[in-house]
Amino acid sequence: MTTSTFTILLGGDLAITDRLRAELAGSRFIAADSGMKHAEELGVTPELWVGDFDSTDAALTARWPDVQRQPYPSAKNETDGEIATAEAISRGAERLIFAGAIGGERSDHLLQHFVHAMSLAERGLDILLTSGEEEAVPLLPGKKVLDLPKDSLFSIIGFSALEGLDITGARYPLKQFGLPFGSSRTVSNVAEGPVEFSLFAGRAIIIARPRDFSGA
Template sequence: MGTFTILLGGDLVRTPRLDSQLAGARVIAADGGIGHARMLGLTPELWVGDFDSVPADLPHDLAAVPRQVFPAEKDKTDGELAIAAALERGATGLVLAGAFGGKRADHAFLHLALAVRLAEAGISVLLTSGAQEGIPLLPGKAGFDYADGTLFSVLGFSDLSGLSVTGAKWPLDHVEVAFGSSLTISNEVKGRLEVALGHGRALLLAHPYPLPES
């Protein structure tokens, strides 16, 4: 039982916040996601995938991680298989590290949608790249510990109803948000951020660290 970190193949930067989120978690790597283990100083207990994205020159301790091998032609991604392995081991919480970015936008979208589905099934989920993080929003109220000025968005995966946002530069009070609307994109924390949702599927995407200047 407990929290598992799933190392995925997307972009990942190490930050003090990320270190604290990963502390004490069991670790499973999904194919090329094992490349993040060296940077994070972690040794996974299991390595899952079809192994078509194995990083070159892995240190011996990582190359020797027990493997669960799947064929390249399969009906689930390596990331979903790694998550399934964690759930089989009793995971009640998941940190999906490397869930954004990388070469596959379809995989990134899958991780967002899968996180919402897992949350609806009672699994705590955090998606992170180190620089940004996503948290599924379920009907009800949730509070967040972000500092003033933190950029955040509420991403809707359906029409949303009864959405309220307080502790923000642009608060909302029990609004309806159509699927695909940009109303809830690019807000800023101002005080204690709380989000309440009446009905729908959504995810909070926040940037705890400043975005690089373009």
């Protein structure tokens, strides 16, 4: 991993696992509002802390007096996470990891994270969303390989109809499959090790559960 990898600390759930630490190793960090709460557990110091700080309490602020803060008004046109993303890209980000992007109380934020991730992937950025327990990766036309533990669960959720979908390295492989929009056919597959995905047309999100072996 190079310093062109940035991790955006978001306010959702984050389980600190060995896999998560390995994924974040060597990354630069930017915190979005209450996402700063994860920095202490991770043992990292973000280079920037952005947001309207409406979900940051005084105690959290007091613990990080030396981190540069960039405040924004509550009445703004972007989420704190989107502002943090723009800052990372302006600093040379080529890979973005959104830690704390999955889970939490706001399902609207979760869905926005998914579509935002898709739009960033369409711009050529390498994207990972994670809660530590779950990971999500955009799947666009082309190939993608995920290094998943054997017998762990993963699903593909289509954000459109999918054409020419291949899945290899899974219990339920597919070859040149057409997935109708809204179909559940690609929910709850099981990795046999690293899984390769290939797609001819469409948009989807791969959601993996690297510590869930309930399908084994």
